[in-house]
Amino acid sequence: MSALAGTRHLVRLALRRDRVALPIWVLVIGLLPASTAGAYAQLYPDAASRASLTAGMRTNPSITLLYGPPFDLSTAGGFTAWRFGVFGPVFLALACIFTVTRHTRQEEDTGRQELLSSTVTGRYAALTAALITTGLGAVGTGLLVALGLTGAGLPAAGSVAFGLGTALTGLVFAAVAAVAAQLAEYSRTANGIAAAMLGIAFALRAVGDSATDISWLSWLSPLGWSTQIRPFAGDRWAVALLLLAAALAVGWGAYLLLPRRDVGMGIFPSRPGPPVAAPGLRSPFALAWRMHRGVLIGWIVGFAVFGAMFGSLAAGIGDIVGDSAQAQQMFERLGGAQNLVDTFLAAIASIFGMVAAMYAVQATLRMRSEETALRLEPLLATRVRRLQWAASHLVFSLLGTALLLLVAGLFAGLLHGLRVGDVSGQVPAVIGATLAQVPAVWVVVGISVVVFGFAPKFATLAWAVAAVFLLLSLFGPVVRVPQVVLDISPFTHVPKLPSAEFAVTPFAWLLGVAVVTLGAGLARFQRRDIG
Amino acid sequence: MDNAISIEGLHKSFGATKALDDLDLQVKTGEVHGFLGPNGSGKSTTIRVLLGLLRADRGTVRLLGGDPWRDAASLHHRLAYVPGDVNLWPNLSGGEVIDLLGRLRGGLDKQRRDQLIERFDLDPKKKGRTYSKGNRQKVAIVAALSSDVELLILDEPTSGLDPLMEATFQYAIQEEREKGRTVLLSSHILAEVEALCDRVSIIRNGRTVETGTLSELRHLTRTSIVAELAGHPNGLSSLSEVHDLKVDGNRVRFDVETHSLDEVLRKLTEVGVRSLTSQPPTLEELFLRHYTAEASAR
Numbered sequence: 151m152s153a154l155a156g157t158r159h160l161v162r163l164a165l166r167r168d169r170v171a172l173p174i175w176v177l178v179i180g181l182l183p184a185s186t187a188g189a190y191a192q193l194y195p196d197a198a199s200r201a202s203l204t205a206g207m208r209t210n211p212s213i214t215l216l217y218g219p220p221f222d223l224s225t226a227g228g229f230t231a232w233r234f235g236v237f238g239p240v241f242l243a244l245a246c247i248f249t250v251t252r253h254t255r256q257e258e259d260t261g262r263q264e265l266l267s268s269t270v271t272g273r274y275a276a277l278t279a280a281l282i283t284t285g286l287g288a289v290g291t292g293l294l295v296a297l298g299l300t301g302a303g304l305p306a307a308g309s310v311a312f313g314l315g316t317a318l319t320g321l322v323f324a325a326v327a328a329v330a331a332q333l334a335e336y337s338r339t340a341n342g343i344a345a346a347m348l349g350i351a352f353a354l355r356a357v358g359d360s361a362t363d364i365s366w367l368s369w370l371s372p373l374g375w376s377t378q379i380r381p382f383a384g385d386r387w388a389v390a391l392l393l394l395a396a397a398l399a400v401g402w403g404a405y406l407l408l409p410r411r412d413v414g415m416g417i418f419p420s421r422p423g424p425p426v427a428a429p430g431l432r433s434p435f436a437l438a439w440r441m442h443r444g445v446l447i448g449w450i451v452g453f454a455v456f457g458a459m460f461g462s463l464a465a466g467i468g469d470i471v472g473d474s475a476q477a478q479q480m481f482e483r484l485g486g487a488q489n490l491v492d493t494f495l496a497a498i499a500s501i502f503g504m505v506a507a508m509y510a511v512q513a514t515l516r517m518r519s520e521e522t523a524l525r526l527e528p529l530l531a532t533r534v535r536r537l538q539w540a541a542s543h544l545v546f547s548l549l550g551t552a553l554l555l556l557v558a559g560l561f562a563g564l565l566h567g568l569r570v571g572d573v574s575g576q577v578p579a580v581i582g583a584t585l586a587q588v589p590a591v592w593v594v595v596g597i598s599v600v601v602f603g604f605a606p607k608f609a610t611l612a613w614a615v616a617a618v619f620l621l622l623s624l625f626g627p628v629v630r631v632p633q634v635v636l637d638i639s640p641f642t643h644v645p646k647l648p649s650a651e652f653a654v655t656p657f658a659w660l661l662g663v664a665v666v667t668l669g670a671g672l673a674r675f676q677r678r679d680i681g
Numbered sequence: 682m683d684n685a686i687s688i689e690g691l692h693k694s695f696g697a698t699k700a701l702d703d704l705d706l707q708v709k710t711g712e713v714h715g716f717l718g719p720n721g722s723g724k725s726t727t728i729r730v731l732l733g734l735l736r737a738d739r740g741t742v743r744l745l746g747g748d749p750w751r752d753a754a755s756l757h758h759r760l761a762y763v764p765g766d767v768n769l770w771p772n773l774s775g776g777e778v779i780d781l782l783g784r785l786r787g788g789l790d791k792q793r794r795d796q797l798i799e800r801f802d803l804d805p806k807k808k809g810r811t812y813s814k815g816n817r818q819k820v821a822i823v824a825a826l827s828s829d830v831e832l833l834i835l836d837e838p839t840s841g842l843d844p845l846m847e848a849t850f851q852y853a854i855q856e857e858r859e860k861g862r863t864v865l866l867s868s869h870i871l872a873e874v875e876a877l878c879d880r881v882s883i884i885r886n887g888r889t890v891e892t893g894t895l896s897e898l899r900h901l902t903r904t905s906i907v908a909e910l911a912g913h914p915n916g917l918s919s920l921s922e923v924h925d926l927k928v929d930g931n932r933v934r935f936d937v938e939t940h941s942l943d944e945v946l947r948k949l950t951e952v953g954v955r956s957l958t959s960q961p962p963t964l965e966e967l968f969l970r971h972y973t974a975e976a977s978a979r
Binding site: 259335336414420421422423424425426427428431432433434436437440441444523524525527528529530531532533534535677678679680681 | 695729732733734735736753754755757758760761762764766767768769770771772773774776777778779780781782784785786787805806807808810811821834
């Protein structure tokens with residue numbers, strides 16, 4: 151029997167299982183860039199405005215930190231490639247990671263892999279099928295990017311270069327996820343490892359792109375390579391080879407690791423646990439803590455690192471472009487405030503808020519995965535009440551997100567304060583800015599609980615809601631989405647602290663919505679069937 | 682209080698699928714009650730209603746004198762449950778799960794716990810998925826049996842156990858019965874039901890089709906007779922209670938409804954009996970009759 155026997159059938163099975171999710175991410179990520187290309191001419195109608203945009207952005211480290219270096223903003227193509235050069239590949243990488251894990255480690259997690267392995271399937275069939283399925287998605291996305299941009303009237307070469315860079319970055323992280331699936335015993339851990347690698351890649355590129363003396367750091371990151379292809383600004387095809395080589399090399403690693411472990415096990419053997427439970431393990435909360443702590447600690451480390459990074463770069467923005475009228479203009483378009491540094495901090499706080507919302511969804515949907523894994527049933531057959539159990543998880547969704555934002559604010563404020571010599575003033579100010587996001591994040595928690603209560607079978611919809619909020623905030627203003635639509639996102643309503651005036655009304659509204667949705671979702675959960 | 686569990690006219694649908702259709706179940710306090718039925722007949726659904734996990738559409742359900750949906754948490758203080766599909770938390774050891782479930786139930790007997798772990802030959806240090814199906818079930822069984830409760834609800838608790846452990850389980854349940862505990866045992870293992878159960882209920886398509894003690898149920902079915910007669914048998918074939926009659930010279934072989942044994946034996950002795958073997962219906966036959974009735978009804 152060939153080691154790849156049955157791969158074709160497994161690919162068809164995977165495509166059938168992903169028939170809704172895969173086309174959605176391919177379409178959304180594939181068509182986003184083209185939607186911006188059209189807006190460019192309206193935003194920057196003449197040569198003068200384009201020249202000033204280029205000059206302003208190129209010297210602004212806070213912009214390059216988030217979006218990558220702008221190589222040529224004088225054309226619609228160059229502008230689009232810059233605006234989506236980082237986040238396009240990042241979103242595709244996330245989609246690829248989740249897809250690979252879903253069809254490899256998660257299948258082993260649930261025991262379904264055993265059933266499949268007992269049929270005529272080769273040793274490498276499952277991994278290969280997962281990579282082919284994900285690869286089809288990534289390549290499809292790249293094709294759509296290229297076709298969309300060409301369709302919008304941009305040069306074909308640049309469009310293809312951009313699509314290629316995006317698709318190859320997706321493939322690199324598909325390979326990373328394939329390795330993580332060999333190392334980790336559980337799909338949650340596998341996703342965590344791969345997502346952490348993506349975070350490191352983003353951080354390396356962010357620091358390298360925004361600091362002139364250590365710009366070589368960007369060349370250590372696949373996300374750096376995809377921007378360095380420079381679509382519409384030179385089209386350096388050779389850089390794409392780096393991505394291809396990395397995807398093949400890392401993918402090869404997964405194939406080397408696979409035969410060195412048993413089906414269902416990780417490469418590291420599982421350690422035995424204590425024969426009796428610690429005295430403290432006697433409540434639903436204690437159990438929830440055991441389930442959430444690893445993930446929460448990982449997120450805290452991530453928020454601390456990114457907080458410190460953004461905080462240490464904040465002051466530089468004022469130094470370099472403090473008097474650049476063009477940058478001021480751009481910032482006003484982004485946030486609309488006078489103080490550049492404060493606007494930057496506000497923008498960062500908003501990003502932290504939206505990323506914390508991702509943790510909120512993950513922590514809240516843990517309830518659904520416990521339910522479907524049949525681990526809720528035995529608990530509810532004890533004295534544990536439904537609301538008590540839900541509360542034990544919601545503590546992490548609600549207080550966990552507040553903690554994450556506090557940590558991000560603390561580290562950003564501390565590093566920024568150290569640089570400008572005002573720790574006592576900056577730490578509370580920046581913490582205030584990040585904590586201001588909490589009510590908006592709680593709205594996302596509330597919406598997730600509503601989905602969990604009313605439509606548990608469609609619990610993953612909560613991810614779509616959080617993703618829509620993120621996309622609206624990141625790309626909505628730049629492509630001039632109507633305000634009515636932007637207002638859907640709770641993050642639109644958060645006052646842009648520390649520069650903006652503090653206002654009670656938006657917080658009261660957001661908290662009100664959060665309370666009502668939480669209450670409604672829990673009330674429904676209290677009365678619905680379990681299972 | 683006479684009945685630990687009392688269900689009358691229970692209905693439960695999932696969308697268009699009728700899972701329970703007018704189900705009745707009475708479990709007396711202090712008895713071990715066998716709960717039988719083919720796969721998908723509604724046993725687990727009934728148990729989930731009893732645990733307050735599912736809400737009944739119609740019918741009355743009383744559990745230990747309370748309403749399982751409304752009083753779930755206070756009733757659960759007095760019962761322990763072993764699910765049919767045991768899934769453990771991946772990062773918790775078996776020992777931790779046993780202790781946690783026991784504590785959440787309101788305390789467990791430490792000595793009984795250690796004794797059961799030893800008897801079931803369970804390694805409490807292993808974690809989540811490193812246990813086999815049978816060992817995961819042992820974790821749930823030990824957790825349930827080491828709690829001090831009035832009622833045990835067991836949903837196919839031994840489907841993954843080896844014969845040795847099956848015997849250990851039967852012994853442990855006998856002990857529970859001697860302590861006066863009530864047990865609802867859903868099972869497919871007929872020897873186990875025969876060894877343990879005072880009364881059984883058989884359900885089919887979400888409806889109770891038979892309930893009673895094993896001897897009562899046996900009475901409803903047929904006994905196989907093989908007899909060597911003094912002469913040629915006459916008139917046997919005309920009896921409506923005689924089935925599958927085979928005559929070979931003076932030798933006869935047939936099945937007879939148990940309640941008409943008297944009448945048939947009189948017929949045989951009229952002719953004169955040289956030898957006779959009578960085989961009471963086995964449980965298998967009893968259940969197969971009910972199970973296959975469903976298959977042919979489909």
